[in-house]
Amino acid sequence: MIAYPDSARFSAVPKTNALYAIRIAVLPLVFAVVISLFGVMNAGADDPPQLEDPAQPAAPPQPAEAAQPAETPQPMAPADPAAAAPAAAAAQLPKDFRGDGFYLSWIKVIACWLVFLLWVKTTDWVSTDGQEFKQDFIRWNPIVFGTFFGAFLLTWIIPFFWLAFPLLLLAYAVPLTVYIVQRNANLEHNQRVLTPEHLRFWAATRLNKMGMKIQAEKADPHETGPPVKVFAHGGPDEATNNARLLMARQSPGLRTAREILADSLASRASALMLDYTAQGATIRTMIDGVWIPRETRARDVADPALESLKLLCGLNPQDRQSRQEGAFAAEYESARLTAAFASQGTQTGERVLIQFEEKKIRIKSLDALGMRSKLKEELQQSLNAKQGFVLLSAPPGGGLRTTTDVVLQTCDRFTREFAAVEEESNRYEDVENVPVTTYKAADGQTPNNVLPKFFRTEPDVAVIRDLVNAETVSLMCEEIEDGRLMISTIRAKDCAEALLRGLALSVPPEGFARSITAVLSQRLIRKLCEDCKEPYAPAPQVLQQLGIPEGRVQAFYRPPQPNADEHREPCEKCGGIGYYERTAIFELLTVGDAVRRVLTENPKLEPLRQAARKDGMKSLQEEGILLVAKGVTSLPELMRVLKQ
Numbered sequence: 021m022i023a024y025p026d027s028a029r030f031s032a033v034p035k036t037n038a039l040y041a042i043r044i045a046v047l048p049l050v051f052a053v054v055i056s057l058f059g060v061m062n063a064g065a066d067d068p069p070q071l072e073d074p075a076q077p078a079a080p081p082q083p084a085e086a087a088q089p090a091e092t093p094q095p096m097a098p099a100d101p102a103a104a105a106p107a108a109a110a111a112q113l114p115k116d117f118r119g120d121g122f123y124l125s126w127i128k129v130i131a132c133w134l135v136f137l138l139w140v141k142t143t144d145w146v147s148t149d150g151q152e153f154k155q156d157f158i159r160w161n162p163i164v165f166g167t168f169f170g171a172f173l174l175t176w177i178i179p180f181f182w183l184a185f186p187l188l189l190l191a192y193a194v195p196l197t198v199y200i201v202q203r204n205a206n207l208e209h210n211q212r213v214l215t216p217e218h219l220r221f222w223a224a225t226r227l228n229k230m231g232m233k234i235q236a237e238k239a240d241p242h243e244t245g246p247p248v249k250v251f252a253h254g255g256p257d258e259a260t261n262n263a264r265l266l267m268a269r270q271s272p273g274l275r276t277a278r279e280i281l282a283d284s285l286a287s288r289a290s291a292l293m294l295d296y297t298a299q300g301a302t303i304r305t306m307i308d309g310v311w312i313p314r315e316t317r318a319r320d321v322a323d324p325a326l327e328s329l330k331l332l333c334g335l336n337p338q339d340r341q342s343r344q345e346g347a348f349a350a351e352y353e354s355a356r357l358t359a360a361f362a363s364q365g366t367q368t369g370e371r372v373l374i375q376f377e378e379k380k381i382r383i384k385s386l387d388a389l390g391m392r393s394k395l396k397e398e399l400q401q402s403l404n405a406k407q408g409f410v411l412l413s414a415p416p417g418g419g420l421r422t423t424t425d426v427v428l429q430t431c432d433r434f435t436r437e438f439a440a441v442e443e444e445s446n447r448y449e450d451v452e453n454v455p456v457t458t459y460k461a462a463d464g465q466t467p468n469n470v471l472p473k474f475f476r477t478e479p480d481v482a483v484i485r486d487l488v489n490a491e492t493v494s495l496m497c498e499e500i501e502d503g504r505l506m507i508s509t510i511r512a513k514d515c516a517e518a519l520l521r522g523l524a525l526s527v528p529p530e531g532f533a534r535s536i537t538a539v540l541s542q543r544l545i546r547k548l549c550e551d552c553k554e555p556y557a558p559a560p561q562v563l564q565q566l567g568i569p570e571g572r573v574q575a576f577y578r579p580p581q582p583n584a585d586e587h588r589e590p591c592e593k594c595g596g597i598g599y600y601e602r603t604a605i606f607e608l609l610t611v612g613d614a615v616r617r618v619l620t621e622n623p624k625l626e627p628l629r630q631a632a633r634k635d636g637m638k639s640l641q642e643e644g645i646l647l648v649a650k651g652v653t654s655l656p657e658l659m660r661v662l663k664q
């Protein structure tokens with residue numbers, strides 16, 4: 021998407037240069053002095069017609085008067101614009117307004133004044149813009165300043181307004197135009213100004229502010245990423261944050277840092293990693309759980325960018341060795357998010373990890389998570405049972421929190437009493453009608469400290485997500501025998517491992533085997549991009565290996581293959597990655613006799629897996645192959661996910 025700079029960008033460089041101060045303070049003074057001393061811009065030969073007295077149309081032009089100094093012995097008070105008031109009043113006089121020192125044609129004066137104000141504004145812009153985009157502002161400032169200043173003085177000396185005024189306009193417009201033309205030539209498309217796209221953006225943003233909805237930009241994903249606004253976030257107070265932001269803005273690398281951040285956020289990255297070595301800074305972004313390499317930046321641009329980010333986080337930019345941690349905030353597409361920053365020296369240089377705050381994704385149903393309807397029905401049977409133990413599992417970072425939230429959302433929490441136990445510093449998102457009792461791990465507490473009282477409230481369903489010790493599980497198993505349902509979570513790669521990890525807490529196997537009713541395990545898998553996936557015919561032996569009967573599947577799909585003969589623009593939707601967003605594959609074990617027997621007799625991974633299959637479980641691999649056959653994902657992606 022093209023994003024054009026807005027006014028906020030121009031504030032990135034503080035307006036503290038001397039030229040700015042001179043323009044603001046001195047020029048109005050000069051202006052007033054010149055007016056009073058010369059008073060040349062009089063109502064002479066080229067008087068505006070509306071000021072002429074219609075009764076005396078024959079009044080002859082008096083050009084000589086123009087060059088004469090003021091005849092009045094008491095010229096207008098210099099340096100005080102308020103003195104203009106009587107003169108303005110005099111200009112309204114229909115007759116004899118040239119007398120007594122009121123020489124000025126105020127329409128002309130105001131015309132020049134407006135050009136002057138316009139010039140102050142744009143000259144200041146040239147100064148800040150030149151600094152921000154490194155456009156040799158040392159050279160350009162005197163050019164835009166000096167040319168106009170000279171012409172401005174000339175305007176008061178040249179007796180012919182219609183010669184002097186166009187000269188003034190030219191002296192204003194020509195250097196500015198030349199500056200804009202050369203800066204536009206040096207800069208990237210989205211940084212240019214006064215292009216048709218920029219004007220449209222400019223107009224649209226202003227009209228939108230007034231409540232009119234106009235599309236501010238035309239989408240063009242091949243353009244460089246839109247700018248991101250950054251803010252200091254981690255400081256103890258507002259003043260510290262402001263100081264950090266100012267320091268970062270004054271550092272030269274903030275622009276590059278924002279470019280890198282914008283590029284990451286535009287590609288939906290959840291994290292960004294920069295590896296600084298002698299050769300350059302390698303950049304990778306985490307997209308849908310996979311590190312994707314981005315362009316490598318040269319050290320002379322990447323180092324200042326890191327310095328800016330460290331300043332923004334209140335860290336020491338000179339320290340490239342110790343571990344430093346901080347935070348900042350960024351605004352991208354009108355949404356503000358926080359980012360955690362960490363840097364650490366490595367053997368080859370320095371590594372920087374920026375983790376963006378996760379977007380809250382509101383998934384409401386198991387279907388939306390990607391669960392097949394058959395599995396869903398089977399799971400709901402276990403969840404609706406009066407008693408039992410349902411264990412939910414996933415590898416770390418595998419979306420367990422989301423799935424558990426959705427499972428609770430889909431449970432009937434209105435005819436049954438739900439209650440949850442959570443650790444105070446690790447609270448989960450509140451689910452309606454699930455009251456939470458907390459314990460404090462920091463004070464050495466475990467769920468056991470609160471469970472006896474908790475169970476006295478007689479919940480039908482107890483949600484104890486973190487199984488921390490054997491006592492907790494044993495207590496839960498006892499309660500199950502009294503006719504309650506327990507829902508718990510555990511970090512594990514598959515159902516068999518989840519069971520073993522439960523046992524590994526030193527729970528008596530018999531009680532555990534008797535209580536456990538269902539285990540759900542999940543893996544997140546990337547979906548092929550619907551805009552660019554390509555069909556291909558899988559080899560017959562591959563189909564055979566996957567256990568797919570011949571003729572059942574016509575085509576598998578994969579990301580677009582690189583083609584040496586043909587240059588293709590990367591896909592707009594996925595940025596050329598070939599995958600877009602993720603879904604989950606589920607393995608659901610409804611525990612039967614086979615698994616119960618193995619749990620008590622031979623609790624090991626392989627025997628448990630075999631027993632699970634005997635009890636009717638489809639493995640993650642089998643569930644994944646279904647997705648490959650449907651064209652939702654690719655075979656290599658499934659292999660990658662199963663290897664985790």
Ligand SMILES: [Zn+2]
Nearest residue numbers: 549552591594
């Ligand atoms: Zn695509």
